[in-house]
Amino acid sequence: MSKLMLILLLFMTKAFMAAGVSSIGGQDSLVFPVEEYNGINYDVRLFCDSKGSPQYYYADIFTPVCDDDICKPVYIKLQWDLLGSYLRYTVPMQQPLTKVDHEEFSAEEYEQLHSILADSNSLLKDYKMDELVASTSETTPGEVDAVTGATKKSLQALTVSGALYTCYTLWHISHGRVVDTIKRITDTMMSSKLLSEFLVSQNHRYQYYALDKVLDSDGIVAKGYEQKVINLIRNPNVFIASRVLKKLSPRYFQSTAQQQWLWETFLTGNYRLKVGVLEKFGELSLKEDIKDLLGTHQHKYNEDIAKRIETLLKKPL
Numbered sequence: 331m332s333k334l335m336l337i338l339l340l341f342m343t344k345a346f347m348a349a350g351v352s353s354i355g356g357q358d359s360l361v362f363p364v365e366e367y368n369g370i371n372y373d374v375r376l377f378c379d380s381k382g383s384p385q386y387y388y389a390d391i392f393t394p395v396c397d398d399d400i401c402k403p404v405y406i407k408l409q410w411d412l413l414g415s416y417l418r419y420t421v422p423m424q425q426p427l428t429k430v431d432h433e434e435f436s437a438e439e440y441e442q443l444h445s446i447l448a449d450s451n452s453l454l455k456d457y458k459m460d461e462l463v464a465s466t467s468e469t470t471p472g473e474v475d476a477v478t479g480a481t482k483k484s485l486q487a488l489t490v491s492g493a494l495y496t497c498y499t500l501w502h503i504s505h506g507r508v509v510d511t512i513k514r515i516t517d518t519m520m521s522s523k524l525l526s527e528f529l530v531s532q533n534h535r536y537q538y539y540a541l542d543k544v545l546d547s548d549g550i551v552a553k554g555y556e557q558k559v560i561n562l563i564r565n566p567n568v569f570i571a572s573r574v575l576k577k578l579s580p581r582y583f584q585s586t587a588q589q590q591w592l593w594e595t596f597l598t599g600n601y602r603l604k605v606g607v608l609e610k611f612g613e614l615s616l617k618e619d620i621k622d623l624l625g626t627h628q629h630k631y632n633e634d635i636a637k638r639i640e641t642l643l644k645k646p647l
Contacts, residue, residue: 362515364389366506368499374410374508376515384524386411387512391503395495402428404496408447412516413535414509416447419500429492439490446488446497447504454488454501462494522554529558534567541574549579556582563595568602575606580613589620604631608638616642 360376374389388409395404405425409417421427427435427443435443446452454462489497520543528540544552544559551559560582562574583589589611596607611620621643628639 360515360519362511364508364511366503366508368502370503374511383527384412384516384519386417387414387508387515389508393499393503395499402432404500406500408500408504410504410508410512411533411535412512413539414512414516415450415535416504418444419447419504427493427496429490429496433492435490435493439493442490443493443497443500446490447501450505452488452501454498455505459495459498462498526555526558529555529562534570537562537565537567537570541570545574545577549577551578551582563592563603564598568600571599571603572606575603575610578610580610583610583614586617586619589614589617593620593623601635604635605638608635608642611642612645616645 361373362375363371364374365371370391370393372389372391374387376387377385379385386409388407390407391405393404395402404427405422406427407420409419411417427440429435429439446454525540525543528536529544531537540555541559541562544555546552559574560578563571563578565571565574583592592607592610596604599607611624616624624639625643628636628643631639
């Protein structure tokens, strides 16, 4: 790349970062620099709502996707959740993403790119750029575009056709060093309020994060979070529900009301949760009302559940 072109790109980068890709309501409270694996530098910003509650991180990014001046630069706004997972992207209307011969992305290809970036386990993470591109040394100039090369057939489904470099570069930015940077920032600003918000969030990663903070190895919940953690037993995510149910100390289910709540959870839960409730019942001194309910309903379930109930009812006091 010529020195003149490099100077021009640097100028465009500063102008882009100052202007931003699009305007968003709310407010920015924190700004942190990130230097990515390929030398791309940008600022990641924490976006807060009007009440000052952290919502997500974002970065206005400018990057060229090839080594010469025939390739069009990429302008994009990337967003991550509070633990560094990619959320979405936007591009300025006047700077659309392009592919072969600067042909603009179609609506379907923008959606495909989102799916590519959302896949944190993409095979793109296991390859270097030169491993993704077949040799073009014998190709007549103009037959293979400078941005994509000839994508290996086995990996074509992982990229937008004609935009290999763009997909590869943006995936590695979305899942690069910024992820650890975001996690560190969130750790430093964590509060009881934010932990509570994480526990009741629909984001299962937030819930796992909060559980690790408030539920100790003995199954005891930090003061002030007890009911929020117990309520996760009825979480739609059966993996979170089962984890909480298994890990919680029996001390939280000693009263008749608490055991009745577990019984009602058993009635409405799926098979895995039913088994989890019965196992938790096995750790408790069951109230007579619960034993009566188990005995009454025992015949309604399959052999495995029925045998588990029978074992509970025969358990010595």
